[in-house]
Amino acid sequence: MTQMPRASLADRAAALLEERIRAGEWQVGERLPGETTLAPELGVGRSTVREAIRQLAGKGLVQSRQGSGVYVTALETQDELTEVLARADVIAVIEARIAIECEAASLAAARRSPEALAVIHQALNHRHPEIDELEAYVDADMEFHRAVVLAADNPVLLEMFDAFVPRLRGSMIEMLRMTVDFDTELDHERHQRVTERIAESDPEGAARVSRDHLEVLRREVWQ
Amino acid sequence: MTQMPRASLADRAAALLEERIRAGEWQVGERLPGETTLAPELGVGRSTVREAIRQLAGKGLVQSRQGSGVYVTALETQDELTEVLARADVIAVIEARIAIECEAASLAAARRSPEALAVIHQALNHRHPEIDELEAYVDADMEFHRAVVLAADNPVLLEMFDAFVPRLRGSMIEMLRMTVDFDTELDHERHQRVTERIAESDPEGAARVSRDHLEVLRREVWQ
DNA sequence: GCCTAACAACTCCTCAGACAAGTGCGAAAT
DNA sequence: ATTTCGCACTTGTCTGAGGAGTTGTTAGGC
Numbered sequence: 001m002t003q004m005p006r007a008s009l010a011d012r013a014a015a016l017l018e019e020r021i022r023a024g025e026w027q028v029g030e031r032l033p034g035e036t037t038l039a040p041e042l043g044v045g046r047s048t049v050r051e052a053i054r055q056l057a058g059k060g061l062v063q064s065r066q067g068s069g070v071y072v073t074a075l076e077t078q079d080e081l082t083e084v085l086a087r088a089d090v091i092a093v094i095e096a097r098i099a100i101e102c103e104a105a106s107l108a109a110a111r112r113s114p115e116a117l118a119v120i121h122q123a124l125n126h127r128h129p130e131i132d133e134l135e136a137y138v139d140a141d142m143e144f145h146r147a148v149v150l151a152a153d154n155p156v157l158l159e160m161f162d163a164f165v166p167r168l169r170g171s172m173i174e175m176l177r178m179t180v181d182f183d184t185e186l187d188h189e190r191h192q193r194v195t196e197r198i199a200e201s202d203p204e205g206a207a208r209v210s211r212d213h214l215e216v217l218r219r220e221v222w223q
Numbered sequence: 224m225t226q227m228p229r230a231s232l233a234d235r236a237a238a239l240l241e242e243r244i245r246a247g248e249w250q251v252g253e254r255l256p257g258e259t260t261l262a263p264e265l266g267v268g269r270s271t272v273r274e275a276i277r278q279l280a281g282k283g284l285v286q287s288r289q290g291s292g293v294y295v296t297a298l299e300t301q302d303e304l305t306e307v308l309a310r311a312d313v314i315a316v317i318e319a320r321i322a323i324e325c326e327a328a329s330l331a332a333a334r335r336s337p338e339a340l341a342v343i344h345q346a347l348n349h350r351h352p353e354i355d356e357l358e359a360y361v362d363a364d365m366e367f368h369r370a371v372v373l374a375a376d377n378p379v380l381l382e383m384f385d386a387f388v389p390r391l392r393g394s395m396i397e398m399l400r401m402t403v404d405f406d407t408e409l410d411h412e413r414h415q416r417v418t419e420r421i422a423e424s425d426p427e428g429a430a431r432v433s434r435d436h437l438e439v440l441r442r443e444v445w446q
Numbered sequence: 447g448c449c450t451a452a453c454a455a456c457t458c459c460t461c462a463g464a465c466a467a468g469t470g471c472g473a474a475a476t
Numbered sequence: 477a478t479t480t481c482g483c484a485c486t487t488g489t490c491t492g493a494g495g496a497g498t499t500g501t502t503a504g505g506c
Contacts, residue, residue: 058281067497079303099326290468
C-alpha cells in the first residue's frame with residue numbers, strides 16, 4: 001500500500017492563510033503582510049508563499065497588486081455570476097436589476113403575504129430621507145429593495161439580487177457623492193409608491209413604478 | 224489619469240490554460256504537459272507556470288501530483304447560482320426567466336443591432352414546428368431565446384440565462400412529453416411575434432409578447 | 447502655507463538555477 | 477515469471493538577482 005502523500009507545503013500554507021483570513025485576522029480590503037514577512041512566519045520559502053497566495057487568488061479570496069501588497073477581497077469564495085458582475089459596467093448591472101426587481105415587485109403584489117408586507121413597511125421606515133450619511137442611506141435603500149424581492153417569494157430572484165448588492169453599493173455611494181442636487185424626498189416618495197402598489201395587490205402598477213424608479217437611477221449614472 | 228495595470232503574466236498564463244481546458248484540449252482526468260514544456264510554450268518562466276497552475280488549482284480545475292503531473296479535475300466550478308437553481312422548483316425558475324427575458328427582449332428592441340437581429344432570425348428558422356424529436360425542439364427553442372438575450376447586449380443577463388438552460392432543459396422535455404395537445408404552430412407564431420417586435424424597435428411590445436409566451440409556459444407547468 | 451518633483455524604501459513580479467522528493471517504466475538480476 | 481534496481485521525468489521547494497509599480501517623505505519653488 002502506498003502512503004498517502006501529505007499535502008504540499010504550499011497547500012498547507014494556503015490552508016493556514018485561509019483559516020486566518022476567515023477568522024477575521026484581516027478585514028476585507030486590508031493588506032496581508034508581505035511575502036518576506038509571511039515566509040519565515042509560515043516556515044516556508046518565498047516562492048511557496050507566492051504559490052499559496054495564488055491559490056487563494058484563484059478562489060477569489062485575495063487579490064495582489066504589484067508594488068502595493070496582497071489584499072483580502074472576500075471572506076467566501078465567489079461564484080461565476082459575481083465574477084461577471086465584477087467585470088460588467090454599472091449600466092449593465094442596473095439593467096439586470098430592473099429585470100429582477102420589476103418582476104419581483106409584480107410577484108410581491110400578486111402574492112402579498114401580510115408578513116412580507118410588514119417587512120417591507122419596516123424597511124421603508126428605516127429609510128429616513130434625513131439620513132445624512134451616504135453609506136447608511138444606501139444601506140437602508142438596499143434593505144428596502146431586498147425586502148421587496150423577499151416578498152416575491154422566489155429564491156432564484158433573491159439569489160440574483162444578493163449577488164448585485166456588494167457590486168452596486170460602492171458605485172451607488174460614489175454616484176450620490178457626485179450628484180449635488182439629489183432629492184431624497186422625491187426618492188423616498190417613489191419607494192412609498194412601490195409599497196402602496198404592492199399593498200394594493202396591483203402587480204402591473206408595482207412593476208411600472210419600480211421601473212420608473214430604477215430608470216431614474218440609470219439616467220443619473222449615465223450622465 | 225493613471226493607466227490600468229495590465230494583468231500579470233501568471234494571470235494571463237492561467238487564463239490561457241483555463242481557456243484551453245474548457246475548450247476540451249484535455250479531458251477530465253487527463254494530464255497536462257509538464258511545467259518545463261508549458262513554460263516555453265506560453266513564453267514564461269517555470270515559476271510563472273507554477274503560479275498559474277496554483278491559481279487554477281484554487282478554482283478547482285486542476286490538481287497536481289508530485290512526480291506524476293497536473294491533472295484536469297473539472298471543466299467548470301460549481302456555481303452558487305446553479306446550486307440554488309438545482310434546488311428551486313420549476314415555477315421559480317420560469318418566473319426568473321420571465322424577469323430576465325422580458326427585459327432582454329425590451330433591450331433588444333431598443334438596441335436592435337442588425338447583426339444580432341440576423342442571429343435571431345437564423346435561430347427562428349431553426350425552429351421548425353415540424354421537428355418531431357422533443358429534444359431537438361427544446362434545443363432549438365433555447366437557441367432562439369438565447370439569441371434574444373444576446374441581442375440585449377448585456378453580459379449579466381446573458382450569464383443568468385445561461386445558468387437557467389441546463390436546469391430547464393430536462394423539465395421542458397418532460398413537460399412536453401406530458402402535454403398531449405401541444406400546438407407547435409401556435410408556439411412558433413408566438414416566437415415570430417417576439418422577433419417582429421424587436422425588428423420594429425418596439426420595446427414595450429417585445430416585453431409584452433415575451434411575457435405572454437412565458438406565462439403560457441408557466442400555466443402549462445402548473446397544471 | 448501650498449504644491450510639485452525627486453527620491454528612497456518598500457511592495458509584488460519574473461526569471462534562472464539548483465537540489466529534493468516522488469512516480470513510472472524498463473532493463474537487469476533472481 | 478517475478479522481483480529489484482536504476483534512470484528519466486515529474487512536481488516541490490528554496491535562493492538570489494533584477495524589474496516594475498506604489499507609497500510616503502523630503503527638498504525646493506511658488
